[in-house]
Amino acid sequence: MKNQMNSFCARALPLAMAACLAFALGGCASPSHTISxxxxxxxxxxxxxxxxxxxxxxxxxxxxxxxxxxxxxxxxxxxxxxxxxxxxxxxxxxxxxxxxxxxxxxxxxxxxxxxxxxxxxxxxxxxxxxxxxxxxxxxxxxxxxxxxxNPPAAAMVPAVVPAPAPVPVPSPAARHMSLGADGLFRFDGSGLNDILPQGRSKVEALAADIKRNFKALKSLQITAHTDRLGSDAYNQGLSMARARTIRELLVQQGIDRGAIGVAGMGEREPVVDCPGLRSTPALIGCLQPNRRFNIEISE
Incomplete structure (x- = not known):
């Protein structure tokens, strides 16, 4: 009887250890819950x-x-x-x-x-x-x-970022401007900490041009747009968050917060239509014009 018990324990111990290991691994690799x-x-x-x-x-x-x-x-x-x-x-x-x-x-x-x-x-x-x-x-x-x-093709060497091109100086008659979203924020980012150095320079230059050319600023409307990659809810949230961040940066540059309105349109108003469903470099590049900020100024 004693020998039988010893034999049973010898067989059961590895099985128990294997079960514990499987449980631990299962905890690591178990599927996530449904995403809403x-x-x-x-x-x-x-x-x-x-x-x-x-x-x-x-x-x-x-x-x-x-x-x-x-x-x-x-x-x-x-x-x-x-x-x-x-x-x-x-x-x-x-x-x-x-x-x-x-x-x-x-x-x-x-x-x-x-x-x-x-x-x-x-x-x-x-x-x-x-x-x-x-x-x-x-x-x-x-x-x-x-x-x-950021580049449309796979970059192999991090390149030195060139000085940003100057933002065209709007004349008093120019009430509508557009600013491309690419190069402003880090990939998928939307906060002040996510603005790239060249993006910050562009917004600062925009603020300087507004103060120089619109002396009696009545309103400045920032409308952010995304491409169609991602869910509707995600794109809506991202566009609104980015519009608010651009507003904060303009306020830091001396633009009156009370004059600035923000809106996020998500993917609802594209300016180009590109075929394809998979997020390939070619599709991302084709959809670039849709990722933008429209700025309307009144004085």
Missing amino acids: PKAQANAARENPPAPKDEDFPALDSAKWSQGTFPSIEALRAMRTGMGKDQVRELLSWPHFSEGLGGVREWNYIFHFRTGKGAEYVTCQYMVRFNKDVLTHGMYWKGPNCAGLL
């Missing part, structure tokens, strides 16, 4: 502060220290309001030991070829999730890495 348009819209409105460089984990603390060479197309497909399953499908698992449950941050090590043999540059990328376990912020460590997704 309301939850996506909430994620787009949250606009949390961006992390500082020191908030990124040290490279030598990575579990998968080799990193990966990501798809530029996959990175461009990242959006606020995505679940962990969707992020994992695009970018795979994070490269650091993030924990088993309740994880609100994933960190990656990404490499990009320079075009010079086997040479490459290394960047760190952070994805943060809100209380609904939806993305509400994607961040790069350092400004050079943040610019990799």
Whole structure:
């Protein structure tokens, strides 16, 4: 009898350990809950502060220290309001030991070829999730890495950003202006911390031109537009958040807040129509004119 019990325990212990391991792994890889348009819209409105460089984990603390060479197309497909399953499908698992449950941050090590043999540059990328376990912020460590997704084709080397082209000086008769959204904000960003250096320069130049050419400003209406990629609720929230941020930056430059109105139109008023459903570089480039700010001034 004793030998039978010993034999049973010898067989049961590995099975119990395997069951515990399967449970732990299942907890990591279990599917996320259904994503609702309301939850996506909430994620787009949250606009949390961006992390500082020191908030990124040290490279030598990575579990998968080799990193990966990501798809530029996959990175461009990242959006606020995505679940962990969707992020994992695009970018795979994070490269650091993030924990088993309740994880609100994933960190990656990404490499990009320079075009010079086997040479490459290394960047760190952070994805943060809100209380609904939806993305509400994607961040790069350092400004050079943040610019990799802006060109219409996959950029291999972070280029020095040229000085922004001067905003055309509006004459008193010019009441309508348009400002392209590309190059103003970091990819998928909408807050003051998400404005790129060249975008801030453009808005500051716009404010200077308004003060110089419209002495008796009565009203300034900012209407933000997006392309059709993403859900209606997400695009509506993103456009409104970006319009408010442009207003805040203009106020910082001395424009009267009481004279500025904002509106977000989302994807409802496109100026170009492009075929295709998948978020490819060609489609993103074709839809660029739809990502814009219309500005109407009255005095």
